Amino acid sequence: MLKALVTDVDGTITNRQRRINTAAVETVRTLVDAGIEVVLASGNTVCFMDGLCKMVGTDGTIIGENGGVYRRGYSGTLRVPGDKKTCLAAFDVLKDYFAGKGVELELYSAQYRFADVAFARNIDPDEARAVIRDHDLPVRVLDTGFAIHLQTPGVSKGAALAELAREMGLSPSEMMAIGDSENDIEMLEAAGFGVAVRNAPAAVQAAADWVTEGAYGDGFVEAVKKYFNDFEIR
Structure with a gap:
């Protein structure tokens, strides 16, 4: 059963202009309220991610700087594998x-x-x-x-996902990852189930286990509804 979701931000829960999809926000909140942990993963800075987590409604667990930093919850230790x-x-x-x-x-x-x-x-x-x-x-x-x-070598969203899974007491196989760009490929491969939204380039789609019909935030909502319903949100 899937117990956590790791999602990219720009191009995955936003559109090309970086406008956040409000249905995606509601979907994230539904997961959080159901006890599913949601990790926001991005190339953005920690301070940006903290503000976004507050507004969206997650617990502050993040992957930032494309895996160069990650943290379990707002009060967790910020890990910095990058140089x-x-x-x-x-x-x-x-x-x-x-x-x-x-x-x-x-x-x-x-x-x-x-x-x-x-x-x-x-x-x-x-x-x-x-x-x-x-x-x-x-x-x-x-x-x-x-x-x-x-x-620097060895740094990626995928490597950060694996380390965060350990801190969360989960296996990567219990996580679904959703993304749209080349910096998401390792993340899609590391997760138990990897999803590319339709606007992702061919290399990203090839790395995914499934590709949505919808693009950007609509694709994100489609994936969550399909696969978390299949595995029963609890």
């Missing part, structure tokens, strides 16, 4: 490279990040990956569709 210093060093290399091409890289909320680096999507992520490879830097480049992130 911000290494990511910043890689960002400096990219910044110099693209400055030579007349392109300025814009950091996002760097002062609020503990583990990764995020910047505007005004460059080709594949070109950034090539620069990282050429300099043999120990980071990977993630394109979430909303920002480009730099992460």
Whole structure:
């Protein structure tokens, strides 16, 4: 039986413009009220996630910075498996490279990040990956569709899901994960059941156990109604 849900935020319970789907919020609250734990998982910062959890109505268990940080409840210890210093060093290399091409890289909320680096999507992520490879830097480049992130090896939403499951006294097999972007692939694979909403690219859909008919928040609601009803919400 499924006992917990881990869901991405942008593009999964929001639309492309990051407007949150109100039916998705109601669905999350229904799960929480039924005793199903809901974990919000995102590339966003901890402070953003805390505000979102309060507004949506979860207990504050989060995966932030694409797995670079995670925490069990508001009062839990913030775990930081990511290495911000290494990511910043890689960002400096990219910044110099693209400055030579007349392109300025814009950091996002760097002062609020503990583990990764995020910047505007005004460059080709594949070109950034090539620069990282050429300099043999120990980071990977993630394109979430909303920002480009730099992460240290071993950091992912999937790895964070597995660690959170242990802290929650659950097995990953008792969790369902829903997402829409390449930073969700490991999370979908780590969970007992992985769902991609219809707007997800082909690689994400291929990693999922099931793909919704609806896109964005409508797909999220569809998945929860289908699979948590099948496994009986208690």
